[in-house]
Amino acid sequence: MPLFLDVHPAQPGVTAEAVAEAHRKDLAVQAKYGVRYIKYWYDPTTGKVFCLSEAPSKEAALAVHREAHGQMPDDIFEVQEYE
Amino acid sequence: MPLFLDVHPAQPGVTAEAVAEAHRKDLAVQAKYGVRYIKYWYDPTTGKVFCLSEAPSKEAALAVHREAHGQMPDDIFEVQEYE
Numbered sequence: 001m002p003l004f005l006d007v008h009p010a011q012p013g014v015t016a017e018a019v020a021e022a023h024r025k026d027l028a029v030q031a032k033y034g035v036r037y038i039k040y041w042y043d044p045t046t047g048k049v050f051c052l053s054e055a056p057s058k059e060a061a062l063a064v065h066r067e068a069h070g071q072m073p074d075d076i077f078e079v080q081e082y083e
Numbered sequence: 084m085p086l087f088l089d090v091h092p093a094q095p096g097v098t099a100e101a102v103a104e105a106h107r108k109d110l111a112v113q114a115k116y117g118v119r120y121i122k123y124w125y126d127p128t129t130g131k132v133f134c135l136s137e138a139p140s141k142e143a144a145l146a147v148h149r150e151a152h153g154q155m156p157d158d159i160f161e162v163q164e165y166e
Binding site: 003019023038039040042043080081 | 088090106124125127129133161163165166
């Protein structure tokens with residue numbers, strides 16, 4: 001399954017709790033689109049959020065965010081992960 | 084130890100092998116700065132690269148990239164990771 005990393009715009013003042021709540025909404029919706037949100041990273045200073053997901057397509061990953069909470073990333077990349 | 088996610092500019096045409104070689108150079112240099120590069124993600128379509136590291140500071144994480152290969156990110160964020 002393709003892997004996607006999406007990059008949300010900085011949202012100064014957004015709290016960890018607000019981001020966690022949005023993520024819970026993603027998890028509640030994702031099965032409908034065949035998507036699995038795996039991890040996210042949140043910078044409390046800038047409010048920047050990055051989300052890693054497995055999805056059948058970029059559009060499917062975005063559809064989850066759109067339906068779950070409407071907070072859309074500026075960019076989304078289909079990525080390969082390496083250690 | 085703080086966690087950092089850095090975002091490199093898109094580099095169309097950059098190969099997975101070139102990115103892997105740069106990453107190997109990071110790994111060879113990181114101990115000098117007390118840094119551990121953990122994972123990276125590479126988009127073969129755009130050449131976009133994201134690197135996740137543990138480092139004592141943003142400056143230390145950047146110093147590794149600077150000394151190892153000189154390919155610097157546009158942005159670096161101190162992040163918290165969630166599942």
